Structures are given as structure tokens and as C-alpha cells.
Amino acid sequence: MYDIIVVGAGPAGISAGIYGVSRGKKVLVLEKGEVGGLIGKVSTVTHYAGIVPGETGDSFAARMREQAESAGVEIRQETVEQVQMQGDVKTVVTDQGQHTCKKLILANGTTGRKLGIPGEMELAGKGMGMNAAKHGANYAGKHVYVVGGADGAVKEALYLASLAEKVTIIHFEPQLGCIAEFRDKVKKTRNIQLMLNTRLHAVRGENQVEQLDLRSEVDGSITTVDDPGCGIFVYAGTVPNTQLYTELELQDGYIPVNDWMETSIPGVYAAGDIRVKQVRQVATAVADGATAAVHACIG
Numbered sequence: 001m002y003d004i005i006v007v008g009a010g011p012a013g014i015s016a017g018i019y020g021v022s023r024g025k026k027v028l029v030l031e032k033g034e035v036g037g038l039i040g041k042v043s044t045v046t047h048y049a050g051i052v053p054g055e056t057g058d059s060f061a062a063r064m065r066e067q068a069e070s071a072g073v074e075i076r077q078e079t080v081e082q083v084q085m086q087g088d089v090k091t092v093v094t095d096q097g098q099h100t101c102k103k104l105i106l107a108n109g110t111t112g113r114k115l116g117i118p119g120e121m122e123l124a125g126k127g128m129g130m131n132a133a134k135h136g137a138n139y140a141g142k143h144v145y146v147v148g149g150a151d152g153a154v155k156e157a158l159y160l161a162s163l164a165e166k167v168t169i170i171h172f173e174p175q176l177g178c179i180a181e182f183r184d185k186v187k188k189t190r191n192i193q194l195m196l197n198t199r200l201h202a203v204r205g206e207n208q209v210e211q212l213d214l215r216s217e218v219d220g221s222i223t224t225v226d227d228p229g230c231g232i233f234v235y236a237g238t239v240p241n242t243q244l245y246t247e248l249e250l251q252d253g254y255i256p257v258n259d260w261m262e263t264s265i266p267g268v269y270a271a272g273d274i275r276v277k278q279v280r281q282v283a284t285a286v287a288d289g290a291t292a293a294v295h296a297c298i299g
């Protein structure tokens, strides 16, 4: 039996793991994908204290993994499918077996929101729903669209502008919703064009995107654009990965916690983007992970 099981190896989960083992606990971190979580998949990591110049999601995730493993955190690539949270012994069922623990830290974050538009699923990976860090270089000299106007979207647009011939940001509001730093950079970037008050309404094509339908938020009119071979990168918010946690009462899909990151069930904590909070950044995720693990060790 483990002292602590952590679900998810993003910044919150890795931080929880490091703090847990530092207090002499046997900790298992379960991750369905790659160590690093959302931030491991972005082009550039910004604003977190201590990052190196030019920090990529990849390099940041690699350092997190190395730090956790050398500290003695056990990390297994398993998908958590079910959890039993009540009582002194908690059970975590994964696609590969089951584990038991005394304390459970839910740090499995959020997933990028789908647009739910025609063509999105059919063209996924064929030009639609691409990842800037992974696929950006394939669009060197081409036209790309970024859907979304918040920090993450605009940051990825700025990165793509260094590769693509032209970047069009499609955002449904009258202004970008990002921080001033990114807005200023957009103004100074000659190959970024803004398409505001606009939603991506549909995409069409066979093996690549051929056509986009854009819907005006002002008058509802639809404009069809022919753009064979373009890339569409969607950063239109995220949804919490809380579907598994039927034993918890959620708030808008997120897990409510107290100052120690305790949920309403004794011995069960939630940390990072998955919990109810105001600021979803690496800094707050690692803080949550540390807080949850420290309390799990003394509580």
C-alpha cells in the first residue's frame, strides 16, 4: 500500500510527489500520458519563476520528470479509470490494475475544449486541432489559424508567427482576452492578423483542411474561406477532468477544496487546475501540489 497516490503528473502532481517523498512517504504518481501535463505540450513556458531563457514545454517537462524521479517518486504510465475514496484505505483502479493508498491527491487537471463544430472530428490531426509545439514546424511558410484569444492561445499564435507565413487569430469577442504583454507583442508582429467578433463555424476537406466557415458574432453572417492545406490550432479554453469523481460534489465541474486542498472526503485532496480557483498557472499548480502533499503527510 502507498502512503499517497497522486493522479496526474502535471506541475501539481509532480510537485505533490516531490513534497511527499521529501517527508519520507511512499508516493506513486499515475499518469496516462506524458509527465508534464498541459504545460509540457506548449511551445514556450512563460512567467513561472526560475525558467531558463527559451524554456519550452518539452524542456520544462523533462526537468520536472528528472527532479521527481531522482527524488524517489515512483511514476507509472497508467490511466486512472475508477477511484474509491471513502474510508481509511482508498483504491485506485487503472487500465493496468489497482493500487491502494492512505491519502489520495487528485491532480489530473483539464483537457482542451473541443469546438463541437462540423468537420472538427473528421479533420482532427489533418490540419484541424493541431498542437503548435509539435506541428508548428510543418506549417513553415504556410497560413495558420489560432482559435482563441486568452493567454495560452495568443502565446501559441506568437510562436507560430515565427514559423508560418501568416497567422490569423479567430476570437469571438471584440478584443483579445490576453495579458497586455502578449497584446503588445501581437501589435508588433507583422504577420498576425486578428479576426475578432468571429467564430469558427465549420471546417471542410478530405485529407487536409480545404475550407473554413466563419460566423460573425455581430450579424450572424457566414463567410466561407478557401484555404487548402492551412493549419488550425484550437486553444479555446479547457474543461476539468472530473468525470471520474462521482463521489465529490463539484462546482461548475471543478473540485472545491479548503486552504489545505482537502476535499469534502477525508484523506482526499485536489490540486492544480482541477480545483476551484481563480488563477490557473504553473505557479499556482505547484503551490497546490506542495500544500496538499504536506498536509497529507501530517494529517
Ligand SMILES: Cc1cc2nc3c(=O)[nH]c(=O)nc-3n(C[C@H](O)[C@H](O)[C@H](O)COP(=O)(O)OP(=O)(O)OC[C@H]3O[C@@H](n4cnc5c(N)ncnc54)[C@H](O)[C@@H]3O)c2cc1C
Residues within 6 Å of the ligand: 007, 008, 009, 010, 011, 012, 013, 030, 031, 032, 033, 034, 035, 036, 037, 038, 039, 042, 044, 045, 046, 047, 048, 078, 079, 080, 081, 107, 108, 109, 110, 111, 151, 152, 153, 155, 156, 235, 238, 241, 271, 272, 273, 274, 280, 281, 282, 283, 285
Ligand atoms: C496553451 C496553454 C499555454 C499555457 N502556458 C502557460 C505558461 O506559459 N505559464 C504558466 O504558468 N501556465 C501556462 N498554462 C497553464 C498551465 O499549463 C496549467 O496551469 C498547468 O499545466 C496546470 O497543471 P496541473 O498539474 O494542475 O494540470 P495538467 O497540467 O493539466 O496535468 C494533469 C495531468 O493529469 C493527467 N491525467 C488526466 N486524466 C488522467 C487519468 N484519468 N489518469 C491518469 N492521468 C490523468 C494528464 O495527462 C496530465 O498530464 C498554459 C495553458 C495552456 C492551455
